[in-house]
Amino acid sequence: MLIRVQEQKLMDERLKYISAVQQSPLGSLQRQQALENLTEVVLRSRSMFRFEGGGAIAPIYREGLQALRTETLGLLDREINNYNGKPQWLTEVRSRALSRVLTQDYLQQLALVAQQYEPPTPQWQYAMQELVNGIMRSRKLRGRGKFSQDVYQEAINTMCLWLYRKINTYDATKGSFMTWINTRLSYILLETRQECHDPLVQQLNGKIIRTKYQLTAIVREGLVIDLNFWLKSVLRLSNPGQNFPNPILFLQIIVLILVQMYQVNPQQTEIILFELAQQTLSLSSKLVSIESETRSIETIAQSPSNPSLSEQIRHYLESDPQGLCQVHCRANPQATFQAIALKRLDGESWQQISDCFNIRVTALSNCFQRTLQRLIPHIRSYIQGELD
Amino acid sequence: MMFSNPDPFTFTVKLTTTAHQQAERLCQVQQTLIQAETIYLNTLAVYAVNYYLQCMGVETHLAASHSQDEIWQLFDEGADLEIANVGKLECCPVLPGSLAFDIPVETLSERMGYVAVELNGTLTEAKLLGFTPKAEPIPFPIAQLQPIAELPLYLQQFCPKLRLTQWLGDEVVNGDWQGLEAVFGGSGRFLEPAVRSQDRPQARRVKKLDFGLRLNGETVALVITVDPEIETNVNVLVQVIPLGDREFLPMGLKLTIALESDRAEAIAREADNLIQLEFSESLGSPVTLKVELEGTVFTEEFVV
Numbered sequence: 001m002l003i004r005v006q007e008q009k010l011m012d013e014r015l016k017y018i019s020a021v022q023q024s025p026l027g028s029l030q031r032q033q034a035l036e037n038l039t040e041v042v043l044r045s046r047s048m049f050r051f052e053g054g055g056a057i058a059p060i061y062r063e064g065l066q067a068l069r070t071e072t073l074g075l076l077d078r079e080i081n082n083y084n085g086k087p088q089w090l091t092e093v094r095s096r097a098l099s100r101v102l103t104q105d106y107l108q109q110l111a112l113v114a115q116q117y118e119p120p121t122p123q124w125q126y127a128m129q130e131l132v133n134g135i136m137r138s139r140k141l142r143g144r145g146k147f148s149q150d151v152y153q154e155a156i157n158t159m160c161l162w163l164y165r166k167i168n169t170y171d172a173t174k175g176s177f178m179t180w181i182n183t184r185l186s187y188i189l190l191e192t193r194q195e196c197h198d199p200l201v202q203q204l205n206g207k208i209i210r211t212k213y214q215l216t217a218i219v220r221e222g223l224v225i226d227l228n229f230w231l232k233s234v235l236r237l238s239n240p241g242q243n244f245p246n247p248i249l250f251l252q253i254i255v256l257i258l259v260q261m262y263q264v265n266p267q268q269t270e271i272i273l274f275e276l277a278q279q280t281l282s283l284s285s286k287l288v289s290i291e292s293e294t295r296s297i298e299t300i301a302q303s304p305s306n307p308s309l310s311e312q313i314r315h316y317l318e319s320d321p322q323g324l325c326q327v328h329c330r331a332n333p334q335a336t337f338q339a340i341a342l343k344r345l346d347g348e349s350w351q352q353i354s355d356c357f358n359i360r361v362t363a364l365s366n367c368f369q370r371t372l373q374r375l376i377p378h379i380r381s382y383i384q385g386e387l388d
Numbered sequence: 389m390m391f392s393n394p395d396p397f398t399f400t401v402k403l404t405t406t407a408h409q410q411a412e413r414l415c416q417v418q419q420t421l422i423q424a425e426t427i428y429l430n431t432l433a434v435y436a437v438n439y440y441l442q443c444m445g446v447e448t449h450l451a452a453s454h455s456q457d458e459i460w461q462l463f464d465e466g467a468d469l470e471i472a473n474v475g476k477l478e479c480c481p482v483l484p485g486s487l488a489f490d491i492p493v494e495t496l497s498e499r500m501g502y503v504a505v506e507l508n509g510t511l512t513e514a515k516l517l518g519f520t521p522k523a524e525p526i527p528f529p530i531a532q533l534q535p536i537a538e539l540p541l542y543l544q545q546f547c548p549k550l551r552l553t554q555w556l557g558d559e560v561v562n563g564d565w566q567g568l569e570a571v572f573g574g575s576g577r578f579l580e581p582a583v584r585s586q587d588r589p590q591a592r593r594v595k596k597l598d599f600g601l602r603l604n605g606e607t608v609a610l611v612i613t614v615d616p617e618i619e620t621n622v623n624v625l626v627q628v629i630p631l632g633d634r635e636f637l638p639m640g641l642k643l644t645i646a647l648e649s650d651r652a653e654a655i656a657r658e659a660d661n662l663i664q665l666e667f668s669e670s671l672g673s674p675v676t677l678k679v680e681l682e683g684t685v686f687t688e689e690f691v692v
Contacts, residue, residue: 120444122537164443206412217509365494
C-alpha cells in the first residue's frame, strides 16, 4: 500500500534498463550491455551465493553464481517483450533461472561440499545454509500433495533440522541426494500429520496480537518515508475532481498520522494499535462468520480469556498461607517478596519498584528472582491443592 | 565482474503453527494485552533460538526454561533458554528495521549471552541477527552484534569437559558412561588387556555408540580404562569392541585420538574383534577421541 522511496528509485533503474533492452536492435552491443546491467540489478537481491567479501569461497559457489548470471541473462534476452510492468516479473525470472541452475547434480555437489566442513563452525553453517536454500528454491523438493500448508511447513522445518544433524550420513554411492531428501520428507509428512491440531481452533487473543504486531511493523516502516515526497506522489495520483478522498487514500492518511504519533509517543500509539486490531477483527467477523467463535461481538473480553491463574497467585500472595512470602531483601525490610510480587502483578516496572523501596534495580530483581526460584514449587503445589 | 555483496550471516526460522500455539498458550494467563503481546513475541523468539541451536547440535533444556513457565511469566519479562551445562541465553524479539533493541532489566545478570531475533510483520519468520555476551549499552545497537554463526563455538567454551581421573574415585556411574556389567552383562565378551599388573584399582567405563539404522544397527562399545596416576602422568587405554551379536567390528571403523601434541589412529580390518590405542598424558591435558564409520562420527572430548 505505502510506496517507499528506495523501492521507487530501484524500480526506476530497472525500468531504465528494460526499455534500453527493448528499444535496442537485436544483436547490438547496446542491447547486450543493457541486458548485462539489468541482470546485475536483478541479481542484487538474490537469495543464494552471497559471499562475505574476502573470505575463501569454495569454487562451487562461484560456479553457481556464474551459472545464475548466465541463465538470468538468457531468460531476460528471450522473454523481455513479455514484461508486464510489474516488479514481480523480474523476481519470477530470477527464480526460474535459479531453479535451472539447481539441478539434482548441483544439489548433490552442494551436499558433498557441506560434508567436508566441521560442524558447528561458521564455514559449515554457511555451506549448510546454501544447501538448504538450494533445496527450497530448486523446485525439486516434493510438493505438499494432499497435506495442508501448515503440516507441510512443519514437516519442512523438521526435515531441515534432521538434515543439519545427519548431513554426514548421506552416502553418494547409495543414491541421489534429492531422492534421499524427498524420501525423508515424505516419511516426516506422515508422522507430522498425526501431531497437528485442528487449525480452526485459534484463540482470539492470538489473532489480536498478530494483527496489532503487523500494524506496528507497518507504522514503524513508515518512519523511513520522506514525508514531502510521499505527499507529492499521493496528491498527484488522486483525482482532482473528487471532493471526497477515496478509501485507500483515507487509510494512508490514517497510517501517516499514526506514524507521526509513534515518533512522539510510542506507548500511546501501541494502545491505539491494539484498539485498531480489535476493531479490525470484530469488523471482519461481522462480515464473515467465524465458525469456531460462538461468542457475540459485545462479549469479546478486553483482556485475555484465562486470568484465573493470576488471580490465584494474587490470592496466594495476599493471604500468604504458608508464611513464606515475608522474606525480604537485605537492603530494606519493607521490600518483602509479597510486596514486590504484588507490585509486579499490578504492572509496576522494576524502575518504579526500585524507586519505591530505594534499592538498585539489579539488586532488587536478583533478590526477587532467587526467592521466586525457591518458592515456585510451593506456590504450584498449593494452587494444585486448592483445585483438588 | 565480481559479485561481492557482503551480507552479515543470519539464520531464518519459519514460524509454524506449533510455534504460535505455544505462544498463545503461554500468553493466556497475562492480565493485559500489552503483557500478553510481550510474552507472545518472547515465546516465538525462544522457539527460533532453540531451533537454531538444535540444528547446531547444542543441547538445550527448553522445558526447564523460565520462559516456558506460566508462573514465572507473570513476574518476569525475560525470555530465557536454558543451555545444558552452560546456563541461560536471553532471546530478545526485535521489530523489523530496528537499529537497536531493548534488554529487560531482570535479565542483566545470570545470562551467558543475548540473542537478537527479528520477527517479521506477519510473524511468519524469525531471523537471528546476532548475539552479544554482554548487555551494554542498552538499548544495544544491532550493528555491534557478533555474528550468529559464532554462537555455538562461544557456548562450547563454557562446557566443562569430563575429567577422566574423576572416575578413579567415583563409585557412582551415571549418564552415558557406565560400568562394564551394565553394558556387557555377564557375557564375558570383554577381553582383558594383555599385560596389566596393578596394585591400585583402575577405573573402567563404557559408552555405547549406536551407528543407527542406515548401517544395519551397528553398535559398538567404547571402553576407556584409566590407571591411577604415577607422579603426574596417567595411562589411559581406549578400546572399541563390537556389541550385539556381532563377533567382528565393521571393516573401516576408525578410532582416532588427538592429544595436545600428538595423534594416532587405528582402523578395523576384516575380522578384527578389537581395536585399541593407549596413551600417557599429564593431568589436565586435553584429549579428543573420534570413532568414525562411513561418515558418521562420534566425538568425545576429555581432560585427563
